[in-house]
Amino acid sequence: MPPPPTTPICAASAFLSPPPPPPPRPPSPPRTTSSPPCGLTGDQALKASKKISHLRSAANPDAVLAVLSGVGLSRADLAAVVASDPHLLCARPDNVSRRVTSLRDRVGLSDPQIGRFLLAGGAMAVRKCDVAERLEFWIPFLGGSFETLLKMLRRNNAIVRADVEKVIKPNIALFQESGLTVRDIVKMPGWLFTFNPKRVEAAVERTGKLGVELASSRLKYMLSIAGNITEGNASARMKYLSSTLNCSMDKVEYMVGKMPTIITLSEEKLRSKIEFLSSTLNCCVDKIGHMVCKEPFILAISEEKLRINTKFLSSALGCSIDNICVMVYKMPSILGLSVNNLCRKIEFLVTKVGLEPDYILSKPVLFACSLEKRLMPRHYIVEVLLAKGLIKNAGFLTYAILREKDFVARYIDQHKNAVPGLADAYATICSGKVPPELQP
Structure with missing residues (x-):
């Protein structure tokens, strides 16, 4: 038929x-022209x-x-x-x-x-649209980099459809007047380029009201956030933080300037996280306010991570939750470290350096130091110098928190003649290896 x-x-x-499922036996019909x-x-x-x-x-x-x-x-x-x-x-x-x-x-x-x-x-x-007109603007603006244009295009292809004279140029002019460089601008969300310029101008003004200076390196992040939240919502959340944490609006503005995404959290999420921090750390709200003001990113840490880190620190250091609260009060960023990071640092400080848990608990700044690039390399160098009788006893905290150039001047440069190749060995140690000749 x-x-x-x-x-x-x-x-x-x-x-x-x-394509329809092929019949069981007859061959498929030839493709039409x-x-x-x-x-x-x-x-x-x-x-x-x-x-x-x-x-x-x-x-x-x-x-x-x-x-x-x-x-x-x-x-x-x-x-x-x-x-x-x-x-x-x-x-x-x-x-x-x-x-x-x-x-x-x-x-x-x-x-x-x-x-x-x-x-x-x-x-x-x-x-x-006349796409050539758009590219005639974008490629020179990007320093002639076609590759950069492709990266931006993959994020938001509207940048090559929006009107160059009425939308793109006015918005970029606003960003540049705010102190952003071309390098900053290309990293911004693509939708900011295609917004109504009046809306972008309002976002720039709102950013200033939220405590972010125009010359701040966080401006490009704040602009993208300000463009997605109304002034009323931003103001309401800032007032909520001020009243809940018992801190001034100046401090809240500082928090927002340090971590702009904080104002994207709903009041319900903010309340839940603050209450969780208070109950988990057994701290009063005033102390939580101090921690959040110092490191506002802790409000973005998941409750599970906060719970796990708190319990691990209490167990590893053999102390109460109240002691952990005191330590976190001094350095809230501890809460953002992984359990593996905390575990390796505590193990090194106790077994290799010989520090007591109580001492570690009182010096939380040690957790802010890189284990591989600071704590271990410096400890090995000092141990070698002590073994060779080139220095007297040195407190671990003293040399651990020194600025890099000061440590090098005091412990490397002063002894490079007595220990040939010390500088090269230090660099090798920082890369994760300990030369046999420097083993104490």
């Missing part, structure tokens, strides 16, 4: 439609075909695919581009051709670069 007649179908529909040598996965095809189901002619999609193939896109690349923007097959072929040509002639991109641009998210821009 001859197959039923078929209506014309666009090439895109042919290769976007999920309207089907391009390109295909998508079943899920991709199903999603994409819904967007172009209105097409009834193969001429338009075939012409668009021919233009895209002209820049050297492979079958798989064509599928990826079409999957990212199926509506591209509905665009006027002459518009697509003209815009692709402008990328060559006006912007100076090679065919492989045009292909990478399309794959990175530029297909929609080629369909919608």
Whole structure:
């Protein structure tokens, strides 16, 4: 029986439609000439075909695919581009051709670069607007780096669709006036470039009110947060922190400036975390306020991590939770360390250095020092110098917290003649190895 007649179908529909299950024995029918040598996965095809189901002619999609193939896109690349923007097959072929040509002639991109641009998210821009104008701005702004543009494009392809004169340039001007460099700007969320400039200007003003100076290195992070939270919500959360932690608004502004994401937490989450810290550490709210003001990031630590670290420190140092509260009060950042980090440092300080747990408990600053790059290397160097009689007894804390240049001057440079190769050996130790000749 001859197959039923078929209506014309666009090439895109042919290769976007999920393939029917093959019959058990007869061979598959040959591919029609309207089907391009390109295909998508079943899920991709199903999603994409819904967007172009209105097409009834193969001429338009075939012409668009021919233009895209002209820049050297492979079958798989064509599928990826079409999957990212199926509506591209509905665009006027002459518009697509003209815009692709402008990328060559006006912007100076090679065919492989045009292909990478399309794959990175530029297909929609080629369909919608004069994309060459956007790239003529972005590439020089980025110091001529096409690679940087691709990275930004993958994060948000709207940056090559938004109006350059009315949106992109005014927003970038605001960022630069705020003290941000090009290097800072390219790391910002892409949606900030495409916001209404008045909204971005309001975010800049709000950032200043939240205690972040325009020249601060945290400005780019604060701007992205301020753009996603209303002034009313930000103000309410800051007032809540002030009243709950019994601290001034100046201190709250300092917290926000140090960790901008703190104002993205709901009042319910803030209350829950503060109450959990207070009960877990057995500390009054005033002490929790001091800790949060000093290291606001502890509000972002999960309750499970806080509980585990607190119990581990109490067990490893053989002390009560009240003692842990005193230690954390001095250095709240301890709560952010991993159990493995805490365990290795305590083991080293007790077994290698010979410190008592009570002493470690009273000197939490030791936990802020890198075990591999500071504590171990310095201890080995001092032990060698002591063994050779070149120095008298030295308190571990004294040399552990010295600035690097001061430690080198006192313990390396002064003894480099007595111990040849001491500086090189110290560098080797810092890399995780202890030379045999320096073993005490």
